[in-house]
Amino acid sequence: MARRPHALVIGGSLGGLLAAGMLRAAGCEATVFERAADDLASRGAGLGTRDELFLVMERIGIAVDASIGVAVPERICLDPSGRVTHRMRLPQTMSAWARIYRLLKDVLPRERYRPGMALERVEQDARGVTAVFSGGARVTGDLLVGADGIRSTVRAQLLPQVQPRYAGYVAWRGMLEEREIPRDIHAQIFERYTFCLPEGEMMLSYPVPGRDDDTRPGRRGYNFVWYRPTEEREALARLCTDASGRCHGVAIAPPLIRPELIAQVRSEARALLAPQVAEVVARTAQPFFQAIFDLESPQVACGRVALLGDAAFVARPHVGMGVTKAALDAQCLGDSIIAAGGDLDAALARYDRERRHFGARIVAHARRLGAYLEAQLKRRGQREVSELEQRPERVMREIGSSAVDLREFASPRGAS
Numbered sequence: 001m002a003r004r005p006h007a008l009v010i011g012g013s014l015g016g017l018l019a020a021g022m023l024r025a026a027g028c029e030a031t032v033f034e035r036a037a038d039d040l041a042s043r044g045a046g047l048g049t050r051d052e053l054f055l056v057m058e059r060i061g062i063a064v065d066a067s068i069g070v071a072v073p074e075r076i077c078l079d080p081s082g083r084v085t086h087r088m089r090l091p092q093t094m095s096a097w098a099r100i101y102r103l104l105k106d107v108l109p110r111e112r113y114r115p116g117m118a119l120e121r122v123e124q125d126a127r128g129v130t131a132v133f134s135g136g137a138r139v140t141g142d143l144l145v146g147a148d149g150i151r152s153t154v155r156a157q158l159l160p161q162v163q164p165r166y167a168g169y170v171a172w173r174g175m176l177e178e179r180e181i182p183r184d185i186h187a188q189i190f191e192r193y194t195f196c197l198p199e200g201e202m203m204l205s206y207p208v209p210g211r212d213d214d215t216r217p218g219r220r221g222y223n224f225v226w227y228r229p230t231e232e233r234e235a236l237a238r239l240c241t242d243a244s245g246r247c248h249g250v251a252i253a254p255p256l257i258r259p260e261l262i263a264q265v266r267s268e269a270r271a272l273l274a275p276q277v278a279e280v281v282a283r284t285a286q287p288f289f290q291a292i293f294d295l296e297s298p299q300v301a302c303g304r305v306a307l308l309g310d311a312a313f314v315a316r317p318h319v320g321m322g323v324t325k326a327a328l329d330a331q332c333l334g335d336s337i338i339a340a341g342g343d344l345d346a347a348l349a350r351y352d353r354e355r356r357h358f359g360a361r362i363v364a365h366a367r368r369l370g371a372y373l374e375a376q377l378k379r380r381g382q383r384e385v386s387e388l389e390q391r392p393e394r395v396m397r398e399i400g401s402s403a404v405d406l407r408e409f410a411s412p413r414g415a416s
Ligand SMILES: Cc1cc2nc3c(=O)[nH]c(=O)nc-3n(C[C@H](O)[C@H](O)[C@H](O)COP(=O)(O)OP(=O)(O)OC[C@H]3O[C@@H](n4cnc5c(N)ncnc54)[C@H](O)[C@@H]3O)c2cc1C
Pocket: 010, 011, 012, 013, 014, 015, 016, 033, 034, 035, 036, 040, 046, 047, 048, 049, 117, 118, 119, 120, 147, 148, 149, 150, 151, 152, 153, 171, 173, 225, 290, 292, 308, 309, 310, 311, 317, 320, 321, 322, 323, 324, 325, 326
């Protein structure tokens, strides 16, 4: 019997686990190497999901049932007084990063997940591809998948010219336990996807599984994402500066965010957002923020190396598509190997063609959805017509809604 190809997957977050699962389903052996030494389950926050993600999880062998998330039947938009101005039926399941992570990790044999392994570089020759880790360990395989995120070491080596581009705004995020939400506010917003659209900003909030992935009423969580225009050189640098005066670049660990910044966000929430949502922000113990970037790679395969998930393309989160895109990348990689009858070079060529196309379209679409927010740093006279206003009906219909509902993703090439 022919030897099963061995894939080295760099990055053990959702993209890497999805890749390992689909490669195993396609008949490969796959080993995941993750830089972090600890379990990643404490990471992350709420996550909008899509059926495409669940279909890939099922192919990996995970039975997806209602406990995957919290069903949200409709969307509402609140004005600053807390009145519902718009209502739209759009059922969706909201999950949490940790919930999906645990399910994916549990189906991978323990010995196939190697924590504490930081890739330093990749070497390729006629025998295959070798991953060289810090400390000097070397592992050779037939194929290497760079699923090591937006700051990918794999991509930096292969495509050093490709850099993330700051979108001009940050997302303040936070999660609150269901039982901490006052009863009257709970009744008004908890089981809904709620928007507040103050001028120049966008806030969304929704229920997610709670502690230990519990989706039972009373034990769920409530997640918010608040997009706020933030100039890069001074304002973002200020946000990323800790109490000792050290600037951490474009991201800072949540516990290091200065208390006065959190107090300021809470007070601005009271001034700008519906009182129900401002109360959620006020009660969230540790709000944190992420600067929003997008990233486009001109190619996603190079020799025996494939880029996948955020390492390949990052679309702004308005499409709510990051994890689903990683799942579709993984599916395309597995299917390409099957279609090529195990010819890895042909499989990678097909993967490159298809995912490059899809990635570019989704990044462009997410940019359009974020254009109004990005334009806030321009003077009004310099803005394009499409950047001048955000119409609630459009925002509610398009933000985080299913890609297959959008005309530009309807082509079969995008559905791989
Ligand atoms: C504000 C916000 C909201 C979002 N909301 C959603 C949403 O609702 N729905 C959705 O689908 N997506 C959402 N996303 C996107 C989603 O979080 C990402 O697209 C997804 O997590 C990508 O996963 P990944 O595995 O490709 O990368 P990452 O999750 O970044 O994982 C990369 C992994 O590689 C490891 N690594 C890095 N370098 C090395 C190395 N040298 N050696 C070994 N390991 C390494 C890292 O430790 C990490 O574990 C959101 C993103 C943001 C910023």
